[in-house]
Amino acid sequence: MELFIDPADERGLTVQLYDQVREAILAGRIGPGDRLDSTRRVAAGLRIARSTVAEAYYRLGAEGYIVGRAGGGSVVGPVPAVAPDGPRRTSARLPPVPAVGAIRPYGQQQGQTARYDFRPGSLDPALFPTADWRRCMLPALDHPAGSYGDPAGSPALREELAHWVARSRGVLATAEEVFVTAGAGHAVDLIARALVPPGSVVAVEEPGYPPVVELLHSHGFTVIGVPVDAEGIVVDAIPSQARLVYVTPSHQYPLGMPMSRRRRLELLAWANRAACPIVEDDYDSEFRHTARPLEPLQRLDAEGWVLYVGTFSKSLSPALRLGFLVAPLTVIPALRALRQVIDWNPPQATQSALAAMIRDGHLDRHLRRCRGVYARRRRLLWDGLGATLPAGYTRLPAVAGLHIAVVAPGLGGEPLAHTDVRYSELGRCYAAEPVRDGFLLGFAGIPTALLPEAIKAFSGLLRHSAPELRGQR
Numbered sequence: 001m002e003l004f005i006d007p008a009d010e011r012g013l014t015v016q017l018y019d020q021v022r023e024a025i026l027a028g029r030i031g032p033g034d035r036l037d038s039t040r041r042v043a044a045g046l047r048i049a050r051s052t053v054a055e056a057y058y059r060l061g062a063e064g065y066i067v068g069r070a071g072g073g074s075v076v077g078p079v080p081a082v083a084p085d086g087p088r089r090t091s092a093r094l095p096p097v098p099a100v101g102a103i104r105p106y107g108q109q110q111g112q113t114a115r116y117d118f119r120p121g122s123l124d125p126a127l128f129p130t131a132d133w134r135r136c137m138l139p140a141l142d143h144p145a146g147s148y149g150d151p152a153g154s155p156a157l158r159e160e161l162a163h164w165v166a167r168s169r170g171v172l173a174t175a176e177e178v179f180v181t182a183g184a185g186h187a188v189d190l191i192a193r194a195l196v197p198p199g200s201v202v203a204v205e206e207p208g209y210p211p212v213v214e215l216l217h218s219h220g221f222t223v224i225g226v227p228v229d230a231e232g233i234v235v236d237a238i239p240s241q242a243r244l245v246y247v248t249p250s251h252q253y254p255l256g257m258p259m260s261r262r263r264r265l266e267l268l269a270w271a272n273r274a275a276c277p278i279v280e281d282d283y284d285s286e287f288r289h290t291a292r293p294l295e296p297l298q299r300l301d302a303e304g305w306v307l308y309v310g311t312f313s314k315s316l317s318p319a320l321r322l323g324f325l326v327a328p329l330t331v332i333p334a335l336r337a338l339r340q341v342i343d344w345n346p347p348q349a350t351q352s353a354l355a356a357m358i359r360d361g362h363l364d365r366h367l368r369r370c371r372g373v374y375a376r377r378r379r380l381l382w383d384g385l386g387a388t389l390p391a392g393y394t395r396l397p398a399v400a401g402l403h404i405a406v407v408a409p410g411l412g413g414e415p416l417a418h419t420d421v422r423y424s425e426l427g428r429c430y431a432a433e434p435v436r437d438g439f440l441l442g443f444a445g446i447p448t449a450l451l452p453e454a455i456k457a458f459s460g461l462l463r464h465s466a467p468e469l470r471g472q473r
């Protein structure tokens with residue numbers, strides 16, 4: 001641990017050293033068995049007499065905080081960490097700006113695990129292609145580059161992604177138009193920073209994807225929820241002054257329907273008239289349940305208003321933090337400049353591993369396998385809910401993706417609390433007042449063998465709740 005001294009401190013040098021080590025031990029920052037620097041090294045680093053350090057260590061040893069090690073040196077003794085007395089650090093004087101302080105967490109709360117996790121963001125770790133990933137990762141780990149990479153992403157990965165999105169989704173992209181990001185949310189953040197003036201009005205689908213709504217709020221934008229109907233966002237209801245429109249055309253989040261072709265064309269015509277960029281978040285169309293996908297907005301867009309966003313959070317793992325966007329060439333320099341002053345790019349080793357996963361066919365093989373597994377789970381969940389949901393609850397058909405939305409018969413109600421079962425709430429997906437309540441049940445995070453009992457547990461929970469229960473806020 002780093003030790004500091006202040007020659008002007010009246011406590012003297014020995015006590016200053018003693019206090020710092022003791023406080024670090026009591027606060028748990030260093031724990032039993034952790035090595036302390038030798039008295040010689042501390043003395044040399046601080047340019048003080050070695051005997052001063054030795055005296056501090058002697059006192060810590062006498063009180064049991066540290067013990068001598070066979071072969072020399074000292075380690076922290078078996079002292080239980082308890083909060084130190086005296087003044088504590090406080091962040092009371094560092095309140096976040098209101099737009100950030102108001103962010104409400106969505107979905108995955110840290111540290112929470114449940115036996116049956118239906119939250120749409122959860123994946124079953126057993127499906128991750130560990131052997132392939134390791135094989136692709138190892139060469140990348142051997143030769144870390146000595147320089148920052150391209151802020152737009154590694155050329156090899158951009159090349160692979162351009163081919164992959166063209167082949168798998170019909171998106172028209174060259175490697176130069178692809179920009180590697182740390183997931184879809186990050187892509188939207190970069191777009192907002194680069195293209196949307198401060199204080200703008202931006203439009204999202206209502207209901208929509210809460211993290212993006214919160215993200216746009218945190219930029220200080222006025223976020224307007226635009227209703228969706230059976231064909232997708234109601235274009236006539238988009239405010240004319242909107243400077244960005246965020247949509248999920250392949251699989252509307254959270255309700256599940258695709259945006260009709262007619263509506264796509266209408267939205268593009270609107271974007272052209274309003275000179276407004278459109279974000280097409282294609283977050284889960286690797287998992288399609290219908291035979292014929294609709295052409296992506298990006299492909300239909302002749303004028304260059306659409307920024308297409310993809311992620312590997314569903315297809316590989318949300319923990320990798322890898323996604324990408326396909327942007328008109330004119331936008332790439334601004335994104336590159338922006339990225340360069342933030343974080344440059346995702347770790348080069350993971351980019352390199354992903355490029356190899358795509359190039360060597362591992363990703364396609366993994367997706368084929370997952371599609372089979374998820375088709376079974378989806379069928380189990382759909383049928384299971386059909387057989388067990390109380391009267392009045394409606395399952396919504398989904399054309400793609402890894403969750404099913406269930407609409408409750410009305411609005412409001414007490415929380416559905418159960419430590420074993422987790423799910424997301426439809427009501428939470430409304431930027432304004434919810435007009436429908438219900439649940440979002442993901443089927444990717446629960447092993448197939450566990451799914452029947454998980455469905456029973458969920459439906460049981462509903463039945464045992466008050467009949468007027470609709471969901472939880």
Ligand SMILES: Cc1ncc(COP(=O)(O)O)c(C=O)c1O
Nearest residue numbers: 183184185209253283311313323
């Ligand atoms: C609509 C939508 N967009 C994007 C994502 C993924 O975001 P990210 O790539 O930032 O993990 C999700 C994940 O559940 C989603 O539902």
